[in-house]
Amino acid sequence: STEVTGEAEAGSTVLVKAGTTELGTVEAGTDGKFSISIPKQAAGTEITVTATDEAGNVSEAVTVTVKDTSAPVSPTVNEVTDQSTEVTGEAEAGSTVLVKAGTTELGTVEAGTDGKFSVSIPKQAAGTEITVTATDKAGNVSEAATVIVKKETVYKQLETKTNVDPHYNFTVKLNNNLDMATVTSSNIYVKTNSILVDGVKVSLNADKKSIKVEAPEEGYKVGETYVIYVEKAVKSASGKELKQPVKMQFTIASNQ
Numbered sequence: 001s002t003e004v005t006g007e008a009e010a011g012s013t014v015l016v017k018a019g020t021t022e023l024g025t026v027e028a029g030t031d032g033k034f035s036i037s038i039p040k041q042a043a044g045t046e047i048t049v050t051a052t053d054e055a056g057n058v059s060e061a062v063t064v065t066v067k068d069t070s071a072p073v074s075p076t077v078n079e080v081t082d083q084s085t086e087v088t089g090e091a092e093a094g095s096t097v098l099v100k101a102g103t104t105e106l107g108t109v110e111a112g113t114d115g116k117f118s119v120s121i122p123k124q125a126a127g128t129e130i131t132v133t134a135t136d137k138a139g140n141v142s143e144a145a146t147v148i149v150k151k152e153t154v155y156k157q158l159e160t161k162t163n164v165d166p167h168y169n170f171t172v173k174l175n176n177n178l179d180m181a182t183v184t185s186s187n188i189y190v191k192t193n194s195i196l197v198d199g200v201k202v203s204l205n206a207d208k209k210s211i212k213v214e215a216p217e218e219g220y221k222v223g224e225t226y227v228i229y230v231e232k233a234v235k236s237a238s239g240k241e242l243k244q245p246v247k248m249q250f251t252i253a254s255n256q
Helices: none
Strands: 003-007 013-018 021-027 033-037 046-052 062-065 086-090 096-101 104-110 116-120 129-135 145-148 161-164 170-173 188-192 201-204 210-214 225-230 246-252
Touching (some): 003 046, 086 129, 096 116, 170 225, 170 246, 188 210
Antiparallel strands (some): 003 033, 013 021, 013 046, 046 062, 086 116, 096 104, 096 129, 129 145, 188 225
8 A cells, every 4th residue: 555544533633653653644634534645564564543633632543554465476386297296386485375276176285484385286197287376374365377287208217327427428328320410408418306417418429329428517516416318309310219218317426
């Protein structure tokens, strides 16, 4: 609000304060009505209003508390797959997060002091539209965030490597000659804790059947675990996609 309105004794001087700070004053009309322009106040602020008549008599103060009418920002929601049993993301701290599929409520939880939330849900079919809203303590509801359930990719797991040098360059060997145009950083990449690692370079080796995955110039972080992904979009020279995408986990030696 940018004004305080109400009724007081006709012709009295109405004073509006927040604590000891005077926000504004005005003379009530002949019908007793008044309107005082004020700066916007934070939710929870106590405003006091008094009326002083022409003889200088001051009324008892009336107190109103500024209400929160601002809806929370729409939550941010992480990817959900057909194998997911929880929906995670961030919303206004302390807000109540509601997860729905259509009109069906899947779960609700209070966002933490850091805004993070995790709501347990039954597995949903790929293509299902999930909506997530946040409701603050005053009952204001955010706009819904929408995510579409994705079909989870099942990767062939190669042998895990440990005690790897931070600057080690991996070679991923496949059975057929490969289409060089599909050997790209969008089809072959490295992640740690689901976060893409920058600076990784991929290239087709001279044998045309193997891919070189070069470490970032600064190397991988000591003690960290990483995963190399090779997606189905990597094609053979004859144009066929991989039968199954591949991934390989490796951990960098901690004594480097």
